[in-house]
Amino acid sequence: MPDPSQPRSSPPDPVRQATVRNRLLRAMGPEDFARLAPHLEPMAGALRQLLIRPNQPVERLYFPESGFVSIVTEASAGRVEIGLVGREGLVGATPILLDSDRTPHHAFVQSAGRLLAIDAPALLAAVGQSPSLRHLLLRFVQVQIVHLGKTAFANATFTLEVRLAACLLMCHDRIDGDDIAITHAFLALMLGVRRSGTTLAVQNLEGQNLIRARRGRITILDRPALRTLADGSYGTAEAEYARLIGGA
Numbered sequence: 001m002p003d004p005s006q007p008r009s010s011p012p013d014p015v016r017q018a019t020v021r022n023r024l025l026r027a028m029g030p031e032d033f034a035r036l037a038p039h040l041e042p043m044a045g046a047l048r049q050l051l052i053r054p055n056q057p058v059e060r061l062y063f064p065e066s067g068f069v070s071i072v073t074e075a076s077a078g079r080v081e082i083g084l085v086g087r088e089g090l091v092g093a094t095p096i097l098l099d100s101d102r103t104p105h106h107a108f109v110q111s112a113g114r115l116l117a118i119d120a121p122a123l124l125a126a127v128g129q130s131p132s133l134r135h136l137l138l139r140f141v142q143v144q145i146v147h148l149g150k151t152a153f154a155n156a157t158f159t160l161e162v163r164l165a166a167c168l169l170m171c172h173d174r175i176d177g178d179d180i181a182i183t184h185a186f187l188a189l190m191l192g193v194r195r196s197g198t199t200l201a202v203q204n205l206e207g208q209n210l211i212r213a214r215r216g217r218i219t220i221l222d223r224p225a226l227r228t229l230a231d232g233s234y235g236t237a238e239a240e241y242a243r244l245i246g247g248a
Helices: 023-027 030-039 093-097 120-129 131-157 160-173 184-191 195-207 223-233 236-244
Strands: 041-045 050-052 060-064 068-075 078-085 106-111 113-119 179-181 211-214 217-220
Touching (some): 023 131
């Protein structure tokens, strides 16, 4: 029995749509958000925290509020990032919404921040009750598919410096301010190259006064010039997001 002499713990405050920072949650209609809100659990996403394991049932999904999460594929030749999800999206959306329960990819926190977690059964129940919620979340899956295709095209077509510019822009989109907490090792993972090649590319962009690099941190100095350098390796998935979901 509970001890009456001890103060009762109050339930956590419900998540309110007006205060969430995740753009996908903000883009939902009030009724759809209300279906999810009781199941959203705030949590801290620690650097390198593994959120989704490959080839294991996806039990929880995550709406990032800050920081970002890498989606990574792995083979004997190494690991390469194929997706990046921040406050614009939902980690774990693709397999769950496409009627699967697992993915061959890892998902882990690459920039520490806050997340809103939701159990997969709760999300699926809400989606089953609401065609409008399913419609919105599948639009985000479409954006992820476009991003994946554009990443493959960029890796096959553009120079390392061009792809680095695009990677930095994508990271910049998902943070506040101009300082990106990021290591050369992570950039090498994003670009699918050796760390030494990444270091040289960073030095080249720094020499053009586009960025300033410090240990574990890169500062964006000239975003318009980075955008020009990135050319067609950046912007397609972002435009698709704006078209399908908007700028919530």
